[in-house]
Amino acid sequence: MLVKEELNRYNRQMILPELGPAGQEKLKAAKILLIGAGGLGCPVLQYLAAAGVGTIGIVDDDVVELSNLHRQILYNHTDIGQPKVKMAAAKLQLLNPHVSFSAYHERFRADNAINICQDYDLVIDCSDNFTTRYLVNDTCVALGKTLIFGSILQFEGQVAVFNHQGSANYRDLYPAPPTENINCVEGGVIGILPGIIGLYMANEALKLITGIGEPLSGKLMTVNALNNTVMVFKIAAKKTAETAKPAPAKTDKAVQEIDSTTLDRWLETHADEVFLIDVREDYEHEENNIGGINLPLYGLTASLTAIPKHKKVVCYCQTGQRSKMAVQVLAGLYEGEVYSLKNGMA
Template identity: 90%
Template sequence: MLVKEELSRYNRQMILPELGLEGQKKLKAASVLLIGAGGLGCPVLQYLAAAGVGTIGIVDDDVVELSNLHRQILYNHTDIGQAKAKIAAAKLQLLNPHVGFTAYQERFRADNAVNICQDYDLVIDCSDNFTTRYLVNDTCVALGKTLIFGSILQFEGQVAVFNHQGSANYRDLYPAPPTENINCVEGGVIGILPGLIGLYMANEALKLICGIGETLAGKLMSVNALNNAVLVFKIAAKKSADIPKPALAKTGKAIAEIDKATLDRWLETYADKVFLIDVREDYEHEDGNIGGINLPLYELTASLTAIPKNKKVVCYCQTGQRSKMAVQLLDGVYVGEVYSLREGVFG
């Protein structure tokens, strides 16, 4: 229910016929998780808070540095050395006291990804590295969450909506991380670019929450701030079936892991008692694997009958990130020993 002050605060957007009172109520009822409170995260957070999104989670383990201030406009000189997640939540609370904020002052990792994400309606990836991007994507695929993605480098930015009503996910666009990882630290970035791309991301979030307009689901928009080129590409989804949302319980238990040497020893000693599951995509399994069956993350909980209960189950992937998540997904819904292969098949 909107109070009198909220009706006045949001008046200018509520008079839009596409949004109206019902749209504003949807915004107030919505919960959004944002990964990364840096250059992209700052404008996204400010505009979602100003628009009245009811609950916002902020994940970031970094602190404000002087080199951030030319583009991360939520912070100022007096914030240097302070935790971004906490200082952002405090500043945004002043911007809009009708919004609830939760600050997660920690890195988004395979062992906390599910617990952090599972209670939010929408996830927005404002991270700046490929490890986190793939982990955010895989978590959203496993949980059936819509993901808004953005990236920036030098003068060019990208925006997309992934995993929305069967649309493509990040791995459909980029199946594997690039061999060369150039980020803003090495390549540089013009200060206005994260603001420009962040506003597009915030706009996609508002449209998705309110159910209005045309979104970037199944599309990638590329914006070049140097020559003003704006291009939109279609992304084909490799999986056409709906992704089931597994029932998950919050858990603080440590994820059971083994290294490659331990697995090799098990296979050599009692191979008939070990059951391998490759939780990567089918095309990754076909490119090379160490045996077992192939059950991508989003098929895992729907395929429990394919997993024997009288063997040691070892989940593996490329880097060990998705396999950790697989162990967490199976916790509480599968009875038996389940392990993640630490650092993946190439560890």
């Protein structure tokens, strides 16, 4: 229920017939998680907080640096050396005391991804590296969460809405990371660009929460700030089977990992007691694998009957990231021991 001060605060957007009081109530009830409180995260956070999103989670393990300030204008020079999530939450609370903030001063990792994400309605990826982007995507697919994606480099930015009502996900657009990873540190970025792209991302969040307009679901929008071109491309969803949503189960247990030496020893001495699962996609398994069966992470919960009871289950992938997530998913669903192959096939 909106209080009198909120009615006055949000008056200018509530008079929009598309939004109205009902839309504002939806914003107040919404829970949104942001991964990254840097260039993209700052404008997204500022405008979602100002718009009245009721609960906002912020994940970032970084601290404010001088080189951030030309584009991350939520911070100032007195914040240098301080955790971004701490500074962001404090400043945003002053902006809107009616919003509740949860600050996660930690890196978004495979062993905490599901626990952090599962209580939020919507996830917004404002990260700046491919490892995190793929992990955020895979977590959202596993949990059935809609994901708003944004990226920036030099003068060009991208915005998309993934995994929304069966639409394409990030891996449908980019199946594998590029061989060369040029980021803002190496390639540079004009300071205004994250503001432009971040506002588009915030706008997508408001539309998705309130159910108005046409979101960028299954579409990729590119914006070039140097020549003022905006293009929108359609993205085809490559997966054919519906992704099963895992039963949310909070757990603080650390993911059990084994190294390749231990796995080799188990397979040599007690092979009949070990059950290997490759949680990568089928095309990855066909290209190269170390044995076992292929049960992709996206549909893992729908394949529980394929996993024999009373065996040591070892999940593996290319780097050990998706297999950690698989262990988290299986933790509350499988009675036996479940392990992740540390560092994966790599």
